[in-house]
Amino acid sequence: MIGGGIFAVLGLTVLLARGAAPLAFLVAGLIALVTSYSYAKLAVRFPSEGGTIEFILRAFGPGLIPAWLNILLLASYIIMLSLYAYAFGSYGAVLLKGTEDPLLKKALIIIVVSTFTFLNLLGALIVGRAEDIMVVIKVLILLFFSALGFMNIDPNRLMPSEYPPPLHILTGGLIIFLAYEGFELIANTATEIRDPDQNLPRAFYAAVLFVIFIYALVALVAVGNLPFDEVVRAKDYVLAEAARPFLGQAGFVLIGIAAVLSTASAINATLYGTARISYLVAKYGELPRIFSRRIWKGAYEGLIILAVLTIMAALSFDLENISVAGSLGFLVVFAMVNFANLKLAKVTSASRIPAAIGGIGCLLSAVVLVVHTLKTNPSSLKSATILIGATFLFEMVFRTRRRFSEFVDWRLREKEAFLDRYEDHLKTILEAIGSHFREAEVYLLDELARGEREGANKLHLAVVLPRKLSPEEKRRGERKIRTSAGLKSHHPLKITFLHPQEKEWLAPHSAKKIREVNRPLGADSP
Incomplete structure (x- = not known):
């Protein structure tokens, strides 16, 4: 400047x-x-x-x-x-x-x-x-x-x-x-x-x-x-x-x-x-x-x-x-x-x-x-x-x-519309996560997890996997999830990949579990 x-x-x-x-x-x-x-x-x-x-x-x-x-x-x-x-x-x-x-x-x-x-x-x-x-x-x-x-x-x-x-x-x-x-x-x-x-x-x-x-x-x-x-x-x-x-x-x-x-x-x-x-x-x-x-x-x-x-x-x-x-x-x-x-x-x-x-x-x-x-x-x-x-x-x-x-x-209009209906998008996103990472636990984070929609600028999810991913694997994994869920590049989805030993990171983010290993929470038993 x-x-x-x-x-x-x-x-x-x-x-x-x-x-x-x-x-x-x-x-x-x-x-x-x-x-x-x-x-x-x-x-x-x-x-x-x-x-x-x-x-x-x-x-x-x-x-x-x-x-x-x-x-x-x-x-x-x-x-x-x-x-x-x-x-x-x-x-x-x-x-x-x-x-x-x-x-x-x-x-x-x-x-x-x-x-x-x-x-x-x-x-x-x-x-x-x-x-x-x-x-x-x-x-x-x-x-x-x-x-x-x-x-x-x-x-x-x-x-x-x-x-x-x-x-x-x-x-x-x-x-x-x-x-x-x-x-x-x-x-x-x-x-x-x-x-x-x-x-x-x-x-x-x-x-x-x-x-x-x-x-x-x-x-x-x-x-x-x-x-x-x-x-x-x-x-x-x-x-x-x-x-x-x-x-x-x-x-x-x-x-x-x-x-x-x-x-x-x-x-x-x-x-x-x-x-x-x-x-x-x-x-x-x-x-x-x-x-x-x-x-x-x-x-x-x-x-x-x-x-x-x-x-x-x-x-x-x-x-x-x-x-x-x-x-x-x-x-x-x-x-x-x-x-x-x-x-x-x-x-x-x-x-x-x-x-x-x-x-x-x-x-x-x-x-x-x-x-x-x-x-x-x-x-x-x-x-x-x-x-x-x-x-x-x-x-x-x-x-x-x-x-x-x-x-x-x-794009901001579409971002806000996406966040207004984030619960509708979650099902598709969770299915995409499950198709690529069957052993994933998924947590909803930050403002949306606290029910504070007005202050939310993104849908932030934590995906906990048994194996620690490299930075490149994390970027590739998020791209695959976005593509499978049919999201546009400007849709405000952020995914943080974690290893079970890193779960303490979740505490300050008001984490709310929304998917157990192999199936979403609340889903019918197979």
Whole structure:
């Protein structure tokens, strides 16, 4: 989730927070970390490629607010795209000419958005390979910059005497909050993650913590190496300028290249991923089944619309306008995700306290951002006003909520239907187990064993066999059972194979025996 945000918005944070810029990034990161708790809980319970919108829909239904939030999320992605394009143009122009050139910057903005729009029209294979390469290069260069720059920091620039008032520090973090939004993309991949109950929360928390560390470290190095007047002069490409004191012109060029690659890959990923999801939901009311092919087929006009609006925003607004609008949009959306988790706490097995803290924290942060910007630079709220007003007006006029289905992702609908009728499926599944493992004892586990259907995200069975199976035999055995029972790949059945000596593992899983050796419990004697 380390996108192009750090290259684009670092200068804004340093201008507001000065020597406390690392603290500002930490504040924004803590809000993201609390919100990631809600995302983790919701993604485990409702795995869906619809991600954010699916969670809001599950909590609040297909009304005006969820439909508007989908449009707001789509508009926020457009703002993110324009931020990346703006940064690409800024860094690209100074790399090519050695100084800022507004005309060249605008030309580069148009070129980069058009290029990745064309690549997305070609299909996902080319896009996916390009993304992998650019992400690896970007992270390596950032780590190299941080390691060398840390050894050349001037501690005096980081002293509390260099700190502005606390409100400026807080706003310095909030104005760049959009740089953290990438963690929510993990939710859209929940259906592809093995053992999601364990791995999804780890992925969310590890991603946010790693990015907090990188962003705070990069801010520390930048502030510690660059005088404030240089930050003011080079605010649109401050990270490249920060490399010059300890790496010279080569460092400036290296970070400039990293910025160009990073922002380009971020444009690519946003067009390829969640922006496409929000558009398809707005158009169809759900993700069409052909969506599994991971291309824009059936919605090519959406890709063109997004590209045109991105170019218009990047050419029309300055960096602060873009950043305020994007951060405000994501703070509002993330507040509602936290409130969704709060409302569904019983279903997601979540603690209400972090969900409430996340929701209230995001809303208060949005208010602080608006009030402070209104007092210090009211013109920077121009794009945010358009973002909120235009998206709400669009929803009122076109009423996309009328097209909303009960579920965004049809696979989640089938999963929930499967779990609602799990007892009907059990007979077929037990017959399949018996046909392949005659000496199996079978136990029903977890929420369904406790009669807690609302909190169940899978049908979990333990199969106890007299012989211990290898990992490959376990995978092959589960595939055979699924095939024999006629289950689809997305049906939420999990089978844990155990040896009799491992039965103590069953205790914390509320195990309920449903099949004796050679026959199901309750079956007639042979």
